[in-house]
Amino acid sequence: MALKSGIHYGRVKIMLSSNDKEIIDELRKIQKSRDCWKNNIDFVADKLNEIYSVEVKAKALWVIGEIGLIYPEKVKEYIDVIVGYIEDEHPKLRERSVNALGRIGRADKNLIIPYMDKLMKTREDDMEKVRLAFVWACENIATNAPELFCEKLELFKDMFSDPGEKVRIEAPEMFRVVGKRKPECVRPYLEKLEYIAKNDKHPIVRIHSRGAVRITKDALKKDNA
Template sequence: MDDKAILNELRDITKNKDCWKANIGDVSDKLNEDYSIAVKAKALWLLGEMGLMHPEEIECHVENISSYLDNENPKLRERSANAIGRIGRANESLVIPHLDRLMELRRDESENVRHAFIWACENIASNAPELFCEKLDIFYEMIFDSGQKVRIEAPEMFRVIGKRKPEYVKPYLEKLEWIAENDENPIVRIHSAGAIRITKKALKES
């Protein structure tokens, strides 16, 4: 089949969640060298969503999915990070062996990959915040990234951690307050203010 037919097949699978569990193997097969970047990118995204719903069935495919974290193509690095984030949201133990490789993406030359890195970490941290409590300096520095998408997303990590582990965000509150009041980007200001609000609420309740 040509790319168009394969992508249509993957879109049909995407729309029918009832068939996901039975099709994980077939979608994972699309990551082999016979397929194009477009097909692999779509397969990686879909495998992440499948893994969120069926973490036990995705387990044997995580090594293959994570192998694209350091692929030469930025779209595949981005989609691999997305997938690792979704799988890790369902079961962090499946992605812990690949966490160091994921963390390397914070330095990626592609803004989209750096953005995907933060988004993936937020997903994993939603249910396993302890994995990132000692890494918050990384996300604070990324608020000053050269890419606007990255800057907008970075404060969200403080919201995610602040909800579950507010004591780790507490040392950053004064810095976040300055950003919430002074940053040139209105969405960065809004997201920083949201992180502050969530963290203060959690601190009050703890």
């Protein structure tokens, strides 16, 4: 009988087989050693195969996303596999798939553009962690490609009233990221952001909203100087 070890996802402790633990330990070692990333992409991608456990696939999705941030072209052939987990029944895999796309898209928007519609639909996921991953991933992509979101900001405004506290905390950050590079896109939302900055019940939401307003106004001043 295989020995079991535990890994924590939030407050839930998942029991791993000894084989799972060995694979996850190996993936962690790879994650910590950037010098070996190029030579281990195939090893990591192989762990996205259906034969592996949810825990192994979740870790592999995280690692391949981090590799993709540095070597986007090297993970290009595996993007279809990553995208496939966006609709997986297990929320951890949906979350990690979205995270990975965000990191890869930050490095090379062209690798992600064909999948933008699928990515945008994850904002409607039933699980807060997946919706949070959606905002985080879009922030990553918008860091270098804010133009992809100029016509989508209304969707992020709607997330100001998301039932998930962490999502509401993160949503204003999208306006900060876009506002820094494309302030005219955020200008129509400044009044709403200013209102939230003064009136939202959560202090971090207020702080993030103030930051979005400040960054956008500073960028507008520079554009008009």
